[in-house]
Amino acid sequence: SHSLHNSHKPETIYHELRELSRYYEDILVHLRKDKVAFRAQLDVVFPGYDTLYDDLYGPVALAVIEKYPHPEMLQKKKINTVSKVIQSKTCHRQAMSDTMADKAIEYSKTIYSGCDKDDIEVLILQRFIKKLKEDMAEAERIIDEMIKLAQELPDFSIIKSIPGIGDNLAARIIAELGDMTRFKKKNELVAFAGLDPRISESGQNDGDHMHITKKGNKRLRCLLYLAVTCSIRLKRDDNSIKDFYIKKKQQSNPMCSKAAKTACASKLVRIIYSMCKTGELYQYNK
Structure with missing residues (x-):
């Protein structure tokens, strides 16, 4: 491998x-807290701004509110002026930005x-916008570094080949799994994730729940x-995960969505x- 970390042993990488x-x-x-504070302040200064764009934390919404944090600053602006602000932060075409x-x-x-x-x-x-952007950029940097290492x-590449798992998730899952060779049997890993079923005393299993031990690595489980x-x-x-989910939802005693997802996580x-x-x-x- 010819990356920055080519001298690394696998255990160092893990x-x-x-x-x-x-x-x-x-x-x-921190980001979750930033977002809550930002939204509360936004409701005072620029009520309803969060309904304007699909993603309040996306580049367009943040660029406009950063430049014009108060409605009065925006009211008398020409379309072209504001459009340029949007274009400077995104790759949107002129018409879209307008x-x-x-x-x-x-x-x-x-x-x-x-x-x-x-x-x-x-x-x-x-200030809240500035902090929010800094934390978002830092999160981006860290996840990029994790992906490079992973x-x-x-x-x-094995974990990433599973439908629904991209670079970000694959890197984070590997970070929590660690070196897989230490698990001699499948059930050891299942137990490590805390996804082994808990046997209920009554022997009655209703379809609403999939009881798991919840011991083990909570981060991995999430x-x-x-x-x-x-x-x-x-x-x-x-x-096959989606197939399994549908099956669990349609079995004779159907599981609720959360229980079915937990069963899928175990699978x-x-x-x-x-x-x-x-x-x-x-x-x-199939």
Whole structure:
């Protein structure tokens, strides 16, 4: 491998991935707080701005609100001026940017802010935007570094071949799995993820729940659950996780969505184990 880390032994890579993964999660916690604070402040200064664009945290929405944090700053602007701001931050074409700019300008004329444009509230909103962007950029940097590291491991391309798992998820799952060779049997890995079924005392299993021990690695469990959720949303046909989910929802005592997803996560971790053991990429079998 000819990357920055070519002198690395696999155990060093696993160690670094785990540490980066912890740090990444820490940033995500900050990001969630940033978003809550930003939205609360936005509701005061520029009410309803979050309804203007599909993604409030995407480059367009952030570029416009950063430049014009108060509706009065936007009202008298020409479409072309605002459009240039959008184009400087995205690769949208002129027409698309004009439409978005026009929408924002027209909207700014219809609402009343909870403060004046020179008030401290506006300044605080700008600070929140700055912090939000910094944390988003840092998260991006860390996940890129994790992907670079994970790409040196054979398991990366294997896990990524599963429908619903992209670079980001594959790197994070590997960071939590660590070196798979330490699991001698499939059930050891299932237990490590805390996805082994718990036997209920009464022997009665209702279809509403899939009782799992919930011991084991909670982070890994969350990531597998996320992977299952992504997988189920896919429009692809060659997807055994989705097949399994549908089966669980349609069996004689159907499972609720959450229980079915948990059952899928348990299946997914078994699939991952087998694939990494044999070194084979994902193959669809009904």
